[in-house]
Amino acid sequence: MNTRNKYWFGKSDVGVYSEMRVRRFGREACAVRRRLPMALSAETEVTGGVSGGPTHVVPTGAALGATMRGVDLKDLEEVAFARIMQAWRDHLVLLFRDQTLSDHELIAFSRRLGDLDWAPIQETGRRFVEGLPEIYIVSNVKVNGEPIGSLGDGEAVWHTDMSYLDLPPKASMLYSLEIPSSGGNTSFCSMYAVYDALPGKLKDRIAGLKIKHDGTYNSGGYVRQGVTPTDDPRTSPGAVHPLVCTHPDTGKRMLYLGRRRNAYIVGLDLADSETLLNELWGYAVQPQFAWEHVWRVGDLVLWDNRCTMHRRDAFDPKQRRIMHRTQVKGDALPV
Ligand code: OGA
Ligand code: MN
Numbered sequence: 001m002n003t004r005n006k007y008w009f010g011k012s013d014v015g016v017y018s019e020m021r022v023r024r025f026g027r028e029a030c031a032v033r034r035r036l037p038m039a040l041s042a043e044t045e046v047t048g049g050v051s052g053g054p055t056h057v058v059p060t061g062a063a064l065g066a067t068m069r070g071v072d073l074k075d076l077e078e079v080a081f082a083r084i085m086q087a088w089r090d091h092l093v094l095l096f097r098d099q100t101l102s103d104h105e106l107i108a109f110s111r112r113l114g115d116l117d118w119a120p121i122q123e124t125g126r127r128f129v130e131g132l133p134e135i136y137i138v139s140n141v142k143v144n145g146e147p148i149g150s151l152g153d154g155e156a157v158w159h160t161d162m163s164y165l166d167l168p169p170k171a172s173m174l175y176s177l178e179i180p181s182s183g184g185n186t187s188f189c190s191m192y193a194v195y196d197a198l199p200g201k202l203k204d205r206i207a208g209l210k211i212k213h214d215g216t217y218n219s220g221g222y223v224r225q226g227v228t229p230t231d232d233p234r235t236s237p238g239a240v241h242p243l244v245c246t247h248p249d250t251g252k253r254m255l256y257l258g259r260r261r262n263a264y265i266v267g268l269d270l271a272d273s274e275t276l277l278n279e280l281w282g283y284a285v286q287p288q289f290a291w292e293h294v295w296r297v298g299d300l301v302l303w304d305n306r307c308t309m310h311r312r313d314a315f316d317p318k319q320r321r322i323m324h325r326t327q328v329k330g331d332a333l334p335v
Contacts, residue, residue: 055080057087062291064190064308066091073099073109073300081112089250092308093188095293096300099175103135103324106175106300110134110326117169117327120162120218121225123150129324136325138174140317149322156219156312158189158285161305161327163258164215164238168334169327173302178322179295183315189290191254191307194283195244198255202279206255209243212236214262219311233264233273240266241334247307248332254307256334257284284309306334 056069066087071080073096088094101109110116119136122128124146129135139149161172174186195203215237216227223229230236243265245256257263260281265273283289293301303310305327315321 064092065291067095093303113328115329138323151220153317155314158311159219159259163213167330170330171328175300180315180319187292193289195255210266211243212264213258214238233262245334
C-alpha cells in the first residue's frame, strides 16, 4: 500500500558553501594543501605509508560531506581505516567512488564499524537477499511484477534510518549498482548545524523534551510490515528519544527529529506538538545545512545516522535504480 506522504519539504538546493577547511590526519601525516580549480573545497593528501597509494579527503564545501579518494574498501589497512573513521567524525557523510563490491564485501567493510542490524522487511513482506539479512535493497526494479527492493521511484522524504527502534543504527551505507540517467539524487543534512542555528529561546524550550519517532511509514510513504496504519502520532508505534541528543563520539549536540510524519513531542497537546515540530522542521530543511549527492555506479556513501538526515528525489519510473544498503547497530542509546 502506497500512502503518499502528506509532508513535502522541498528539494534541497545546495548552493551555499561553507568556509574552506583543511583537515590533517595523524601526527605522522604529511599534509599537502591544494586548491581545486572548480570548487570551493580543499584536499588533504596523506602519505603516511598506506599501501595502495595516498588517501585524500576532499570536503564538499557544503555543511557536511567529503569524498575519500584513493581508497579501495575491499583492501584497507588499519591505519587507512582509522583515517576514514576520523574523516567520518569530521564530515558526517563520506563518498567513496569507483568501488567494486560484492554483497559479502559490502558486509565485510560494514562490519569493521560494528555489528550489523538486519534490514527492515521489504514492502512486499519478504526479506531481501536470500541468506544475507543484513542487506537492504533500495530499488524500483520489478521481477515477475514484484519489487526487488523498497522505496519505489518516488520521493523519499527527509528521515533518519530506523529511528523507530530504541537503539537505532549508528551508521548506514548505500552502494549504487544501477542508477537512472537523471533524478534520484540523495541529499544529506547536518543536525549539528541545524541545532546550532536554532535561536537561544527555542533551544531553551526544547531542552529536556522527548520526541516519538514513528514506526508506521517508511520514507517512501509505504506502511511497514505488520503495522496497522494510523495517523494519530500519540498512539502510533515508535520509539521515544530525547529531542536534543549528544553524539557519543564527538560530544556535540544535535537536533534529533527522525522524520516528520506521525512525530509527536511527548506530553504536549497534539496541536502544540504540531506547531513546535513545524517550527523545528522549518530550520531542518534549509539548504545551507545540506549537501546533495549525484550518484554514479560504484559509489558508496557512508553516513552517520545519529547526526544527519537524508532524502531522495523521485526519478523516471521507466528507468532502473538499484542500491544495496547495510546498517550498523548503534552502540549507545540516544541521550
Ligand atoms: C536509505 C535511503 C535513499 C536513496 O537507503 O536509507 O533512504 O537514495 N535511500 O535511495
Ligand atoms: Mn534512509
